[in-house]
Amino acid sequence: MDTAQGISASSEDTAAPAKRSRSRKGNLGPLRMVWREMLKYPGWMAMAGLALITTATSTLAIPFGFRQIIDQGFAKGADPHAIRWWFAALLGVVVVLAIATAIRFYSVSWLGERVIADIRLRVQRHMLTLAPGFFEENSPKEISSRLTADTAIIEQIVGTTVSVALRNAIMAIGGVIYLFALEPRLTAGLVIAIPVVIVPIAMFGRRLRAVSRSSQDRVADIGALTGEVLGAIKIVQAFNQEGREHERFAAAVERTFDTGKKRIFIRSVMTAVIMFLIFGAITVIMWCGAIGVAAGSITGGTIAAFVVTAGIVAGAFGSLTEVYGDLVRGAGAASRLAELLGERPTIAAPARALLLPEPPRGKLAFERVTFRYPSRPDLPALHDFNLTIEPGETVAIVGPSGGGKSTLFQLAERFYDPQSGAIKIDGVPLASADPGQIRERIALVPQEGVLFAASARDNLRYGNWQADDAAIWEAARAANAESFLRALPQGLDTFLGEDGARLSGGQRQRIAIARALLRDVPILLLDEATSALDAESERLVQDALDRLMAHRTTLVIAHRLATVRQADRIIVMDAGRIVEQGTHDSLTRAGGLYARLASLQFDSPPIIPLG
Numbered sequence: 091m092d093t094a095q096g097i098s099a100s101s102e103d104t105a106a107p108a109k110r111s112r113s114r115k116g117n118l119g120p121l122r123m124v125w126r127e128m129l130k131y132p133g134w135m136a137m138a139g140l141a142l143i144t145t146a147t148s149t150l151a152i153p154f155g156f157r158q159i160i161d162q163g164f165a166k167g168a169d170p171h172a173i174r175w176w177f178a179a180l181l182g183v184v185v186v187l188a189i190a191t192a193i194r195f196y197s198v199s200w201l202g203e204r205v206i207a208d209i210r211l212r213v214q215r216h217m218l219t220l221a222p223g224f225f226e227e228n229s230p231k232e233i234s235s236r237l238t239a240d241t242a243i244i245e246q247i248v249g250t251t252v253s254v255a256l257r258n259a260i261m262a263i264g265g266v267i268y269l270f271a272l273e274p275r276l277t278a279g280l281v282i283a284i285p286v287v288i289v290p291i292a293m294f295g296r297r298l299r300a301v302s303r304s305s306q307d308r309v310a311d312i313g314a315l316t317g318e319v320l321g322a323i324k325i326v327q328a329f330n331q332e333g334r335e336h337e338r339f340a341a342a343v344e345r346t347f348d349t350g351k352k353r354i355f356i357r358s359v360m361t362a363v364i365m366f367l368i369f370g371a372i373t374v375i376m377w378c379g380a381i382g383v384a385a386g387s388i389t390g391g392t393i394a395a396f397v398v399t400a401g402i403v404a405g406a407f408g409s410l411t412e413v414y415g416d417l418v419r420g421a422g423a424a425s426r427l428a429e430l431l432g433e434r435p436t437i438a439a440p441a442r443a444l445l446l447p448e449p450p451r452g453k454l455a456f457e458r459v460t461f462r463y464p465s466r467p468d469l470p471a472l473h474d475f476n477l478t479i480e481p482g483e484t485v486a487i488v489g490p491s492g493g494g495k496s497t498l499f500q501l502a503e504r505f506y507d508p509q510s511g512a513i514k515i516d517g518v519p520l521a522s523a524d525p526g527q528i529r530e531r532i533a534l535v536p537q538e539g540v541l542f543a544a545s546a547r548d549n550l551r552y553g554n555w556q557a558d559d560a561a562i563w564e565a566a567r568a569a570n571a572e573s574f575l576r577a578l579p580q581g582l583d584t585f586l587g588e589d590g591a592r593l594s595g596g597q598r599q600r601i602a603i604a605r606a607l608l609r610d611v612p613i614l615l616l617d618e619a620t621s622a623l624d625a626e627s628e629r630l631v632q633d634a635l636d637r638l639m640a641h642r643t644t645l646v647i648a649h650r651l652a653t654v655r656q657a658d659r660i661i662v663m664d665a666g667r668i669v670e671q672g673t674h675d676s677l678t679r680a681g682g683l684y685a686r687l688a689s690l691q692f693d694s695p696p697i698i699p700l701g
């Protein structure tokens with residue numbers, strides 16, 4: 091019974107995270123990585139190994155003790171002293187078994203938890219070194235699932251499967267030897283019976299696993315659908331689509347129910363078959379044994395010991411049939427994690443990185459830069475592009491959507507390397523410098539102020555963790571963020587929530603500006619927000635930006651008239667090239683692309699060509 095439950099339950103349990111690991115069947119090689127991680131903890135491995143051997147041997151000692159007790163303890167006129175001794179010994183074995191089981195469970199699970207903690211740390215640290223381009227081809231969602239689902243599979247391998255395999259192998263081998271010693275003829279019969287029991291169980295197990303897997307997929311569909319619909323609740327309600335969304339959800343739920351029904355049906359049949367096979371086998375053994383007892387060739391104790399040991403052996407074989415499948419799943423998970431770890435960063439410091447000159451001047455130059463995004467090799471985002479921005483100069487970039495404005499920022503930060511040409515900071519080509527040092531000199535203020543799910547304080551000093559509260563408030567004041575920050579319920583300790591959902595767009599921008607002010611670097615890359623702010627917010631943001639840009643080299647993707655008016659130079663970009671440059675007045679007079687764009691974009695006050 092135990093075995094039946096054990097096998098059917100584990101067939102289903104192990105199927106839970108199996109969804110993503112159907113590839114690379116039969117290849118256990120990738121598990122070497124997991125083994126290497128385990129070898130870092132030899133003490134724990136030794137303890138787990140010792141406890142494993144102890145539990146397996148003491149489990150086998152129990153039927154041996156039973157036999158002695160039944161044959162000697164229950165016999166008429168048995169020696170009470172001997173009875174006491176045998177029972178005490180049996181209790182002793184049980185105590186050892188209990189303690190060793192606890193130690194085995196703790197040490198093996200500890201190893202499982204530790205190994206996945208180490209793998210997660212390694213993968214995350216490695217991911218942070220990869221260039222952003224990698225995450226365009228490999229979705230962060232997929233990677234995060236590798237960090238959770240795949241590591242959970244490995245945890246199961248280390249924390250359960252390996253221990254189950256070793257313990258059951260010891261018990262199966264030891265048990266069969268003991269059975270032969272007990273009753274060679276009955277054992278021979280049993281050895282023939284074992285496959286009769288195991289093969290159908292294994293077959294059912296496989297079928298059940300497949301169905302469980304699709305059951306998991308259906309559950310995942312429900313999760314995805316819920317996330318999608320609730321995430322867009324305003325659109326759903328605004329378009330009166332509640333009924334339709336409920337129908338879609340109902341269909342997904344019913345599909346899940348149908349697969350669930352299939353799964354529980356297989357499991358019910360499987361339980362019946364397993365019960366019949368196991369109890370049938372026990373009955374047959376007992377029957378043969380009873381004949382032996384009647385003939386006086388076997389004792390009652392031997393029969394008892396035989397049945398208990400046979401149960402243990404059958405259970406052990408049953409568990410071993412599960413192990414291989416688990417190991418294959420684990421190998422799939424390990425290979426996906428190893429793939430991530432094997433990914434080489436495309437952007438890295440050269441062996442001998444040039445140091446940027448001190449003190450920083452803040453000169454930024456693009457020299458004959460041609461660049462295509464790796465995923466769009468046919469389309470040059472920048473084409474033989476030349477631009478030099480002198481220290482302290484403010485250059486505004488304008489141009490139609492897709493013209494290559496944001497690409498300039500991507501390259502200045504060295505998120506990508508151009509196919510030809512060079513980008514230089516203070517005369518040093520970025521490719522020859524350490525990306526860490528380059529980025530120490532640049533502050534990026536994106537269009538949408540990116541906020542982390544953390545306190546206001548941590549959001550402000552992101553990138554300058556040494557900043558104390560006085561410095562934070564000073565930056566907040568300069569960024570016109572002080573008053574709303576002071577009004578937050580717990581001041582700087584207020585949790586800003588995921589995506590800073592508790593702040594308005596203008597407030598988020600001012601936090602991003604304060605963050606850049608706190609970093610106090612010579613080069614500023616500023617992507618002005620396109621979203622319209624009300625007049626008061628606009629004034630506050632503009633005022634904050636003026637302070638931020640003062641004395642810094644600034645490259646600004648401009649969306650406001652005030653910005654282009656103040657810029658030392660305006661660059662007009664189209665299709666990856668500079669098509670015009672000059673000041674607002676000169677470009678407006680020229681009546682080219684800028685004049686056209688400006689009249690569409692900067693609606694207040696209207697631009698009247700001066701020419």
Ligand SMILES: Nc1ncnc2c1ncn2[C@@H]1O[C@H](COP(=O)(O)OP(=O)(O)OP(=O)(O)O)[C@@H](O)[C@H]1O
Binds near residue numbers: 464471490494496
């Ligand atoms: N990550 C990317 N992968 C592939 N192509 C890209 C990527 N980012 C931008 N592009 C392409 O490169 C070209 C330049 O894009 P870029 O984002 O620099 O334009 P932009 O001027 O900033 O546009 P917008 O004003 O709409 O933000 C476009 O054709 C765009 O489709």
